[in-house]
Amino acid sequence: DAKTTQPPSMDCAEGRAANLPCNHSTISGNEYVYWYRQIHSQGPQYIIHGLKNNETNEMASLIITEDRKSSTLILPHATLRDTAVYYCIVKSVDSNYQLIWGAGTKLIIKP
Amino acid sequence: GAGVSQSPRYKVAKRGQDVALRCDPISGHVSLFWYQQALGQGPEFLTYFQNEAQLDKSGLPSDRFFAERPEGSVSTLKIQRTQQEDSAVYLCASSLVSGSTDTQYFGPGTRLTVL
Numbered sequence: 001d002a003k004t005t006q007p008p009s010m011d012c013a014e015g016r017a018a019n020l021p022c023n024h025s026t027i028s029g030n031e032y033v034y035w036y037r038q039i040h041s042q043g044p045q046y047i048i049h050g051l052k053n054n055e056t057n058e059m060a061s062l063i064i065t066e067d068r069k070s071s072t073l074i075l076p077h078a079t080l081r082d083t084a085v086y087y088c089i090v091k092s093v094d095s096n097y098q099l100i101w102g103a104g105t106k107l108i109i110k111p
Numbered sequence: 112g113a114g115v116s117q118s119p120r121y122k123v124a125k126r127g128q129d130v131a132l133r134c135d136p137i138s139g140h141v142s143l144f145w146y147q148q149a150l151g152q153g154p155e156f157l158t159y160f161q162n163e164a165q166l167d168k169s170g171l172p173s174d175r176f177f178a179e180r181p182e183g184s185v186s187t188l189k190i191q192r193t194q195q196e197d198s199a200v201y202l203c204a205s206s207l208v209s210g211s212t213d214t215q216y217f218g219p220g221t222r223l224t225v226l
Contacts, residue, residue, distance in 0.1 A: 041219075042219055042220075043115070043202055043204075043217030043218050043219045043220050044154065044202070044204075044217045045217070046214045046215070046216065049214075087153055098156055098159075098167075099144075099146075099154070099156065099215065100156070101152075101153025101154050101155070102153055103151075103152060103153055104153055
């Protein structure tokens with residue numbers, strides 16, 4: 001079973017920040033939080049990952065709460081091309097495979 | 112640079128036929144993964160290779176499914192005597208090393224439809 005809970009869908013206006021929440025209340029100390037997205041008819045695309053500190057790259061920012069039980073993926077200026085299903089995944093440092101995926105959040109960017 | 116490629120992109124098979132799905136990982140990537148994705152769901156792990164060694168095949172749904180990576184590069188997922196429930200998108204991913212936090216890069220997938 002997936003270890004994360006995400007809302008099934010969200011809307012966001014083009015140009016605004018899209019904030020996608022993820023609950024991972026049972027996360028353990030050796031588990032990372034990963035975010036991938038999947039645009040329609042394409043393979044999943046890696047976005048970002050983190051352990052306990054906030055992370056930022058050219059695509060997004062990842063904010064992890066201090067107790068690590070939840071996180072938020074932030075797309076700072078959403079475009080229509082960001083419409084996709086976004087998956088939040090927890091992955092143990094002791095496992096080099098086994099990404100366990102939930103159903104994700106369908107993010108729709110509206111003009 | 113070139114990413115993970117998969118072929119064919121679409122495959123239609125009659126029930127009972129055998130199919131072979133190919134994955135070309137990113138050059139030099141040690142780890143290779145196969146996932147199965149049913150419509151409207153997240154991918155599910157099938158099997159994992161480190162170079163030519165198949166280290167985990169626990170996700171293969173039945174003995175009709177077989178995967179190989181004989182030279183540690185290209186991989187083939189074979190499904191024998193296909194059934195309608197095998198209809199799904201089959202995704203291949205590769206990662207540079209076998210480290211626990213190494214990023215997996217995915218191909219576009221092969222959509223298999225079994226009639």
